[in-house]
Amino acid sequence: MRATVLALIAGLLLAACGSPPKPPEAEPEAPPPAPVAEEAPKFKNSTLKYLANRNLKPQPTRPLNVRSRCTHRDAIGTATRLNLLVKEAEVKNFDAQVSIKGRGVCNFNIKDFAQDAKLPQVLLRHKKESNCTVRMWEQGKEVTIAFNSCPQSCEGKAFDYLWPVVVDAKTGRCH
Template sequence: MRLIFATLLALLLGACATPETASPDSSGQVAAGASQPTEKIRSQPLKHLLGRTLKPMPDKALDVRTKCRFRDVAGGRGAMDLQVTKAEVKRFVAEVSIPKQGVCHFDMKYFKQTESFPNVVLTDGASGCVVRMWEQEKGVTVAFNACQSKCGGDAFSYLWPILVDTRNGRCT
């Protein structure tokens, strides 16, 4: 009985053992007889990108001018007055009202422009609110980060970026 138990224990411990792997010596060479992977792993393109020639977005200074009002499908509404010339913000006032949550107010007089290229960045030093603006294809995105103090109630949790269509100046 002891012999059977000892044999089973030895088989069980042998099954749990891991094979020794070859490690490079001080010269960086792997010892002879050690197995090495023969094929290098290559990155595969995503299936929806196959056959497409994507070009990088050109680096250019942001130019946008709009005075728009918008309404979303959830009943939220807002208005924005924005003028950026050669990546310098001349005018920025925005108000977004979110039903049952509150209203967010943004005014250039509380912000300082901290970056202009590749993205325009406005920062409110007192509250830590950051507004970023960038151009993407035929539109400009105005996004908000850490701006809870600029919003009443829980409105900031529901605040989405404002998109400006540069062809016609409309906002969404």
Template sequence: MWAQCRYILLVVTALVLGGCQAVNVLSKASHKISRPVNIDGYCSQTDEAGYRDQIKISVKNNTVQALDWTASPKQGTCRFQLNDFTQIATRPTADLQSKTDRRCHVLVWQDRDHITVAANGCQSSCPASDQLLPVLLDSQTGGCKPR
């Protein structure tokens, strides 16, 4: 009986460790380092639910040089302007931190064929921030890319 319990425990341990190893390999394979962002972009879009975005952004080698983003979900309007932020990182993403609320960040990064601009933790400056959607910009044209 004891031998069977040890065998079962050994098998379960091997499965758990093997599963962790598989998850580790998958997460490493799926994690991609973002490429440097270089864009002069403008996008104005409204989706079928009435959500509106208008953004003008200029980024050179992950350094944000201009940003004026107005997002209008159903519950209000949020505006993010470069003057209200300090860039605290350029790698792996451009990270802008609000000068008045250190929890509020605007992040910019590039994936395969689009550039993403997203806000995070901005509840104090934007009551509708939990409804904000990231803006996707075409990396070639700088225009809107469908979500």
């Protein structure tokens, strides 16, 4: 038994004197993955598909300047009368009357409103009814005047049928 232990120790010593095993060779580094061409996003909604291929740019933010003294009657008989003056986003004059055939009349006047904001949109807030607001913004060659939560400015249910007033920024004509 003693001879076996000695033989084992001698074998271990011989093994320790030998050269260490070579480490495995490093595999050549794989080239970086080729750039994948980005696919256009897939849209479920047909409107988004249409907009994805358009070259749309944000509307510039600049002070609104518009002057309008106009009257307009549309195909269904809605009559609009507007007197508006906005200089450098400051509303100087605003008087709008929209008569909706068979529904009633809506009246908006600057004396009933206070200006809350100039940019990015002109915002007028009713002095007594804080939910009632009038917003004005430029969109291309037109200025839109939109009325929100203002049924007290209209007769009966006329406000339910009130659409924004659109004005040509250069000529001042109502649409």
